[in-house]
Amino acid sequence: xxxxxxxxxxxxxxxxxxxxxxxxxxxxxxxxxxxxxxxxxxxxxxxxxxxxxxxxxxxxxxxxxxxxxxxxxxxxxxxxxxxxxxxxxxxxxxxxxxxxxxxxxxxxxxxxxxxxxxxxxxxxxxxxxxxxxxxxxxxxxxxxxxxxxxxxxxxxxxxxxxxxxxxxxxxxxxxxxxxxxxxxxxxxxxxxxxx
Amino acid sequence: xxxxxxxxxxxxxxxxxxxxxxxxxxxxxxxxxxxxxxxxxxxxxxxxxxxxxxxxxxxxxxxxxxxxxxxxxxxxxxxxxxxxxxxxxxxxxxxxxxxxxxxxxxxxxxxxxxxxxxxxxxxxxxxxxxxxx
Numbered sequence: 001x002x003x004x005x006x007x008x009x010x011x012x013x014x015x016x017x018x019x020x021x022x023x024x025x026x027x028x029x030x031x032x033x034x035x036x037x038x039x040x041x042x043x044x045x046x047x048x049x050x051x052x053x054x055x056x057x058x059x060x061x062x063x064x065x066x067x068x069x070x071x072x073x074x075x076x077x078x079x080x081x082x083x084x085x086x087x088x089x090x091x092x093x094x095x096x097x098x099x100x101x102x103x104x105x106x107x108x109x110x111x112x113x114x115x116x117x118x119x120x121x122x123x124x125x126x127x128x129x130x131x132x133x134x135x136x137x138x139x140x141x142x143x144x145x146x147x148x149x150x151x152x153x154x155x156x157x158x159x160x161x162x163x164x165x166x167x168x169x170x171x172x173x174x175x176x177x178x179x180x181x182x183x184x185x186x187x188x189x190x191x192x193x194x195x
Numbered sequence: 196x197x198x199x200x201x202x203x204x205x206x207x208x209x210x211x212x213x214x215x216x217x218x219x220x221x222x223x224x225x226x227x228x229x230x231x232x233x234x235x236x237x238x239x240x241x242x243x244x245x246x247x248x249x250x251x252x253x254x255x256x257x258x259x260x261x262x263x264x265x266x267x268x269x270x271x272x273x274x275x276x277x278x279x280x281x282x283x284x285x286x287x288x289x290x291x292x293x294x295x296x297x298x299x300x301x302x303x304x305x306x307x308x309x310x311x312x313x314x315x316x317x318x319x320x321x322x323x324x325x326x327x328x
Contacts, residue, residue: 007236014231014265072233119245123231127263156198166204174211174257176248182204189198 002076004115005035005104011073012039012100013124017139019043019098024141026124028117031148035104035114042097051092077102084110117145118183125160125179126170145187149194156186211257223258225304230275232266238273239292246293247276250300259304272315278303289315 002008009026016024021043029036046054053059057075074090081088085108092098104111121143139160146155163182167175229235229244244261251259269275272289278299279285286309288299295313302308 002233002237003239007241010231010236010241011233076233076237116241116245119241123241123244123263126261127231162201163204166201167208171260171262172257173248173251173259173261175208176261177252177257178204178207178211180245180248181207182199185197185199 002080003112005037005112006115006117006120008073008077008080008102009037009039010120010124011077012037013141014127015071015073015100016041016043016098017127019045021097022139024139025144026142027144027146029146029148030114031106033106035106035111036101037103038099038101040097040099045094045096045098046092047094050094051090054090074100080112084108084112086111118180118187121145121158121183122176122180125158125163126176145190147190147194154190154193156190158183158186224281225256225258226260226262226279227299228262228264228277228279230265230267230269230273230277231263232270234266234270234273235275240274242293243274243276243291243296246296247300250297254300254305256300256304269315275315280304280307283307283309287315288313 021041024041027038054074055078078088081102084104086104088102090100141160144157146153164170167178229240231240247261267275269289274291275289276291277287298310302310
């Protein structure tokens with residue numbers, strides 16, 4: 001079971017990478033009332049039956065994922081949202097892509113904490129380094145983050161391609177550390193404005 | 196800390212490159228692979244990754260490659276990581292929390308000594324397709 005909302009985001013982005021997407025876009029929106037996330041990809045998509053199976057923790061045909069036979073990310077999300085008055089909506093079209101939206105009510109006691117946004121974005125951006133995801137090919141990931149307080153929205157956006165270009169790759173501890181500073185600075189400026 | 200721009204990031208990178216060229220290529224060819232499957236994420240692998248990045252940077256080991264993989268089949272001892280250091284056997288460490296990550300950098304990478312109480316092997320050869328090779 002995941003402890004933070006950010007863990008679900010990372011899990012869904014991994015799914016999108018594994019689905020062979022060349023473009024993945026994440027919208028993470030936070031207001032005083034809700035935390036809402038949408039992950040859109042142009043990967044291989046799912047049929048209605050596959051989508052049903054993806055939500056079922058007790059189902060596996062051994063082919064849910066390319067390199068593994070089970071997948072628990074979506075069932076965990078469905079369970080967490082269900083127990084906290086949130087919602088999960090997944091739309092998918094075979095051959096076209098998938099859109100996964102979920103939201104949590106910030107006032108609900110059972111809503112997990114949002115978690116470490118900069119760390120999650122950094123991990124998501126360096127996913128392609130992953131050995132078991134290598135077959136997924138090159139992809140771009142666009143992270144859109146917004147925070148609305150007192151009716152005012154502040155936001156930032158980061159494209160993985162820009163980050164990779166600026167840092168000459170995201171493979172080494174040196175460049176990952178700089179990327180971490182970058183994400184932390186963007187998130188901090190958002191939080192500072194909230195205050 | 197003011198909001199950084201991509202330009203600031205590029206400048207920081209250039210500065211770091213200059214600093215690095217003054218040192219020898221410490222950490223080159225060393226690879227750390229972090230299990231970031233659902234099990235790893237649930238057990239806090241993200242924080243482990245963060246601790247590695249922080250400690251490697253603090254120890255000036257910027258050349259170490261830090262990558263991710265899915266589940267290594269050792270869900271019961273997540274977060275799991277694999278360390279590859281030339282001249283040493285590849286080791287899979289389990290239960291790697293932030294403190295253990297720092298120990299791995301200082302002991303395994305720098306002193307070339309293994310941390311015995313966290314060593315776990317790959318799953319038995321008969322339950323993985325290629326015998327774990």
